[in-house]
Amino acid sequence: MTPTSDLQPTPGTGSPDDARDQRIQNWSRHWHSGVHHSCSTSFGADYAGNIAAFWHRVFSAMAPGSRVLDIATGNGALPRLLLQARPAGDWHCDAIDQASLAPRWADASAPDAPLCFHTGVAAEALPFEDARFALVVSQFGIEYSDLDSSIPELLRVLAPEGNLALVVHHADARPVQLAAIEIDHIDWLLSADGLVTTAFAMLEPLARSTTAAGRASLACDAAAELARVRFNAAQDQLSARATAADGADVLFEAQDGIARLVQLALDQGSEPAQQAWTVLRQQLADARWRLADLRARALSPAQLAALAAQLQAARPGLVSSPLHERDFLMGWCLHSVPPA
Template sequence: MNTAQERRRAWDGYWASGALHSCAGSFDGNYGGAIASFWRETFMHLQPGERVLDLACGNGPLGRLLLECRDDASIGCDAVDLATPSPRWLSEMPAAQAARLRFHGGVAAESLPFDDGRFALVTSQYGLEYTDLARSVAELQRVLRRPGRIALLVHHAGSRPVALAHDEITHLDWLGAEDGLLDSVARIVPLVDRAQTPQGRAALAQDASAERQRQHFNSLQQALSRRAEASICPDVLYEVRDAAARLFALAGGSGSSAALEGLGRLRRHLMDSRIRLEDLCRCALDADGVAALSQRLAPAARTAELHESGHLMGWTLVATLPG
């Protein structure tokens, strides 16, 4: 079981990479198509002077869509996340537009720093389901004015993102297994370093253990190619294959120590990826789960499955809390 500190570190590092949203492996840039249409329709009902609260905002894909589709300077958004957002795109916006969106890092949805009835609309995209729903929904309802609207997109247990996550987890486990590819890279790095001198190459030519390590690495590379061909989400396999080539080049140019330090960073990066993917799979909701969330939000909340390019992408939940 990963600790809360490990999970927060994993998400902090992810957002610091500049990813706009939590499905960066599925979509380049911001969401489009049916997902963007759902949010544009939601935002079109905002009235002048109203403010939006975006929960578990990541690097602000919803805030960005809001600024793009509603140019009314009186409509603003507060975006909160337990991790630390790093929205690089915000610096590219005109100052007057950027000022409409306020990011609040290190803020839990279960304990919001806002007054009662502050917001006309509360949103969350692939975020609220990661929280303690008993507490976060109560906070959501507290800061929402009456009448007020709620619009959510949450992970579906049978969705494409969940299937991709499960597939990638199997690859991460294979890569990190004992005597697996990462271990093999660690053993090859010193051999590459030794091969930088004529004496080293001559010694390696007589080293049966080194030859076994080379053959083992080559067999793992072939296995990687087979896995990738059969996978619905092979990206991490190709990324590690390319990273191994860079580490060998580093070993040849700067020595074993530098390359092994780089391998350590790669292992930590992959471990953090696994933590995030486990979070996604654990928090995705089946039909009973989304029904329970809907009932908790508001008795009249409406739920629907959302599809994008032929793939099931999640549940939408829309509710109005009456005055």
């Protein structure tokens, strides 16, 4: 089996329309898996630290009754922070994304929140009238869109006295660097010698090992023995990788996933375990695609300067500033809301 040949191609290898379709499909699968935001290996249920503090300041400065637009909302990480900052709900938020979303938290914990999700809506064509919003926000979102179209759209729907606050991926930032490491780990996991690929050949022998007859057949099964040796070697290699570099979360998550497959093979047989293996492999390939897309869409200093200049022409007070977490650059803020 070739591990990745039937999976999504690398971002940027097809036409822009292909890339857009892949982005929509990939993010839709991601949001329907139940996560709250896009950095789920780095943060818990919500963004934390200085990213959360930044948004708390933005939302706290908002006038009562403000209409807010969140662009590329995903499962609503920013609306969640908005609710935490302004629990009284003296605002109305429209949250758009071109992907299909599943923000179950909003139904479960905030059914009466003045919050409306719009799925299948692109930042390049916003279905809102001119000057509708007092505040337009986006977290690791707007940079995925075609900025030549989405920035004029953003400015069109922003009220003349309105504010905007964007946090975007910066090419030198920590998430972008970590993405390169995680891509390398995933490539190894899905390679012929990697943990995920070698695990597949173990599932049938494991299922067989649950009966006396199966164990007897395994005693003289050279292919099963080779599968065991290769799987053990992959486990050793995973341990070596995990101690050698940052970004090991993806390795540990894959290891946990494989442990669940092993248990499934022992409890329910090889077929359900092999089906679950296909899902795990797809999830890893999806994650790899998003990480590569993140790296491709992160803005260089020159791109950021151009974007800041474009926004400053419309909002002269706009500030362009780095967002750090401890010593790490996490992203870049473009904001006309008091940052304090």
